[in-house]
Amino acid sequence: MARVYNQEKVTKEFDTWLEWKEHGSREAEIALVEKFLPLVNKVAMRLSIGLPNNVDKDDLISYGRFGLLDALNKFDYKRGLQFETYAMWRIRGAMIDGLRENDWIPRTVRDKAKKIEEAYTHLEQHLLRSPTDEEVSQHLGVSEKELKQVMFDTSLSSMLSIDEAVGDEEEQKIARHSYLIDELIxxxxxxxxxxxxxxxxxxxxxxxxxxxxxxxxxxxxxxxxxxxxxxxxxxxxxxxxxxxxxxxxxxxxxxxxxxxxxx
Known part of the structure; x- marks a missing residue:
């Protein structure tokens, strides 16, 4: 009985996608938005847990809604894939991109993070192994406490967004999600x-x-x-x-x- 219900549910959702994508039904579009809108709150709740208190959850939800709309527009319903998984990646990416664009991390913290990254590179090349926190701290002339605080403050900026472009500036920008598309050729x-x-x-x-x-x-x-x-x-x-x-x-x-x- 449950299997029949689930099959009917999948068929109904497919028909809704069909009505919107193929026939331009505004009612079908609104139905899909309302159906999947709770995903934005779900992603915002999960992401906000690891963020500093100065990050407003309402801002995350606002960024995430744009990500949901983008996912709805770009999703290929004919491939039989699960929209929720695809959408949550796009929503999370939109939230991270939104926070980055608003530059919520102070410039001084970004500069310190850059020096830490350079220190890791230098010490790994010199020691031929991964340096310890103590070695990095001594190299930079800071305490281990300060080192760890900078890493915490910049933790979100180290997360990868699925929509972030990769490649050199002079090259054509290609978003990370492009590499996840199952191209036939x-x-x-x-x-x-x-x-x-x-x-x-x-x-x-x-x-x-x-x-x-x-x-x-x-x-x-x-x-x-x-x-x-x-x-x-x-x-x-x-x-x-x-x-x-x-x-x-x-x-x-x-x-x-x-x-x-x-x-």
Missing amino acids: ISPESAAELHNLKEVLIQTIDKLPEKERLVVTLFYFEELTLSEIAEVMSLSPSRISQLHSKAIFRLRNTLAKWKSQLM
């Missing part, structure tokens, strides 16, 4: 480059310190929030943010080296 060059990129990321993640590797896995692959990861690892959310930021610093450094070797 892909050139051998693109396939090889994506394969190599995946291999580089896998190897880099495997070499991360155990806690950083676990945070990356839980955050990006299991889609847990920072607070949920904190519960799993029995650590504070701020500590999880620091581990995430350090992992991203290391990944960026490796990807920069990989990219330079291709030129």
Whole structure:
């Protein structure tokens, strides 16, 4: 009985997509918006848990609504994929992009984060291993407490947005989600480059310190929030943010080296 009900539900939703996309039905469009609007609140709730108190949840919801509308417009209902999964990625990306565009992180904090990233790069090249917090602190002449605070303050800026463009400024910008589209045809060059990129990321993640590797896995692959990861690892959310930021610093450094070797 439940299976019949679910099938009828899927069929009805498909018909609604059909009415909007193929026949331009305004009523069908509104019905889809109202049906999936709760996703915005769901994503905002999950994302806001790991953010500083000065970030307004209403702002997240506002950014997320634009992400939902964008997802609705770009979604291909004919492929039989689940819209909720696709939409939540787009909504989350819109929220992160919105916060970045409003530059909620002070310039001084961004400058400090840049110096920390440079310090990790320099020390990794010099020591031929991942530096410790103590070594980075000594190199920069700051306390470990200050180092961890900067990493926490910039934790959101280290998160990747699925809509963020990649490539050099002079190149055509391509958003990250473009790489997630299941294209029927892909050139051998693109396939090889994506394969190599995946291999580089896998190897880099495997070499991360155990806690950083676990945070990356839980955050990006299991889609847990920072607070949920904190519960799993029995650590504070701020500590999880620091581990995430350090992992991203290391990944960026490796990807920069990989990219330079291709030129």
